[in-house]
Amino acid sequence: MPSTTRLDCVERDAADPLRTLRDQFTLPPGVIYLDGNSLGAAPSATAARLQELVEREWGADLIRSWNTAGWIDLPQRLGDKIARLVGAAPGELVVADSTSINLYKVLSAAIQISRRRAPTRRVIVSERSNFPTDIYVAESLAAQWGWTLRLIERAEELPGALNDEVAVLLLTEVNYRSGYRHDMQALSAAAHAAGALAIWDLAHSAGALPVDLNGADADFAIGCGYKYLNGGPGAPGFVWVHARHAQAELGTFSQPLAGWMGHATPFSFSPHYTPARGIRRYLCGTPPILSAAALECGVDTVLTAEALGGMVALREKSVALTELFIALTEARCARLGVRLASPRLAAQRGSQVSLSLDGQGQDAAHAVMQALIARGVIGDFRAGDPARPEAVPDLLRFGFTPLYVGFAEVYDAVDHLHQVLASAEWRHARFQARGTVT
Numbered sequence: 001m002p003s004t005t006r007l008d009c010v011e012r013d014a015a016d017p018l019r020t021l022r023d024q025f026t027l028p029p030g031v032i033y034l035d036g037n038s039l040g041a042a043p044s045a046t047a048a049r050l051q052e053l054v055e056r057e058w059g060a061d062l063i064r065s066w067n068t069a070g071w072i073d074l075p076q077r078l079g080d081k082i083a084r085l086v087g088a089a090p091g092e093l094v095v096a097d098s099t100s101i102n103l104y105k106v107l108s109a110a111i112q113i114s115r116r117r118a119p120t121r122r123v124i125v126s127e128r129s130n131f132p133t134d135i136y137v138a139e140s141l142a143a144q145w146g147w148t149l150r151l152i153e154r155a156e157e158l159p160g161a162l163n164d165e166v167a168v169l170l171l172t173e174v175n176y177r178s179g180y181r182h183d184m185q186a187l188s189a190a191a192h193a194a195g196a197l198a199i200w201d202l203a204h205s206a207g208a209l210p211v212d213l214n215g216a217d218a219d220f221a222i223g224c225g226y227k228y229l230n231g232g233p234g235a236p237g238f239v240w241v242h243a244r245h246a247q248a249e250l251g252t253f254s255q256p257l258a259g260w261m262g263h264a265t266p267f268s269f270s271p272h273y274t275p276a277r278g279i280r281r282y283l284c285g286t287p288p289i290l291s292a293a294a295l296e297c298g299v300d301t302v303l304t305a306e307a308l309g310g311m312v313a314l315r316e317k318s319v320a321l322t323e324l325f326i327a328l329t330e331a332r333c334a335r336l337g338v339r340l341a342s343p344r345l346a347a348q349r350g351s352q353v354s355l356s357l358d359g360q361g362q363d364a365a366h367a368v369m370q371a372l373i374a375r376g377v378i379g380d381f382r383a384g385d386p387a388r389p390e391a392v393p394d395l396l397r398f399g400f401t402p403l404y405v406g407f408a409e410v411y412d413a414v415d416h417l418h419q420v421l422a423s424a425e426w427r428h429a430r431f432q433a434r435g436t437v438t
Helices: 006-015 019-024 044-058 062-068 071-086 099-117 132-145 184-193 278-282 289-308 310-336 364-374 407-422
Strands: 093-095 123-127 148-152 166-172 197-201 220-223 238-241 338-340 352-357 380-382 395-399
Touching: 006 407, 019 044, 019 289, 044 062, 044 289, 062 071, 071 093, 071 220, 071 238, 071 278, 071 289, 093 278, 099 132, 099 166, 099 197, 099 220, 099 238, 099 278, 123 132, 132 148, 132 166, 166 184, 184 197, 238 278, 289 310, 310 338, 310 352, 310 407, 352 364, 364 380, 364 395, 364 407
Parallel strands: 123 148, 123 166, 166 197, 197 220
Antiparallel strands: 093 238, 220 238, 338 352, 352 395, 380 395
């Protein structure tokens, strides 16, 4: 692998059975986009779809489009499409609200279930490196109910943390910093064996790798639409509830945001809330039609791969891309202080690779990323913990969306990284300033 040439990579692109999937996207020339794990690229169909929606469905048909264009059913219809990507059955998943709001719903529901089943259990377990919004929501609900949020430092410590005090295990399947991939099936089983419920955040999984929620026997899952699902900035999230909970008798539990779209008969306009049966109970307010339509265009780009092997084929390419990136980076940049901060084993890694820098000084990683972006190689930076830089270093993150990233782009990205480091280009003053978004 270290002797791989650019021509080798060009030939791999030419032989790639998924290469035509890139044609679904509008990507600027001269840009190597390795940040689809943060914001997916724009599907070419999105602009035309939104124009049609604005001009015909909204502009000409006006409010009639809630019926004639099927707006009212879009959360469920789009949810069924996403369900095909995450191992859920039709009617089990809906598109609604944001990841944070949906987590509030499902964690509240899980707390209610646990309080009824095992009132002495009052601990939520997660990991300290989980995405902050998940921790914040859990912290808020723990405070609300007088519970404890217990954050585990290392993934291998999670099974041992599931004791008879624990009510809920809350994890993101693929860690946003390192790209570490948890074993959803094994950890869900461990949670259940300990008497706890399992909630999974699929923000870095859905559309990136095969997910089987029912096969893993998870209890709840949430995810976002703007990363590997290519739904656009701020795209709606989604929520899934296992049928054993979603089909439970009304009154057994409910999610706390009782909005009118979650009512059994919203257009009866009853002054009393009666929750809908099934997953519709997890709807709240009026669906955001424009952003949901954009999300549908993004989801369709992933579903197009079904004819070419689906998520299994996408995962195989993702692994090949990340393996190539790791091998080239270590061959060319290790002596410049670059260190792998993601799992080396592909089975333990999502569709991203994170790198740290040794011996370059504070803020080097941010400046290096800015220098790469200036060259047209777009990844992103995630700050570490200044108090524990060895354990939680600053990171360069690179996402490899197999729908539109090619092997030659991987080669070129590593070449740019080598040049930025070898020339100390990143030390230029213009790369030291930090924007609000990193």
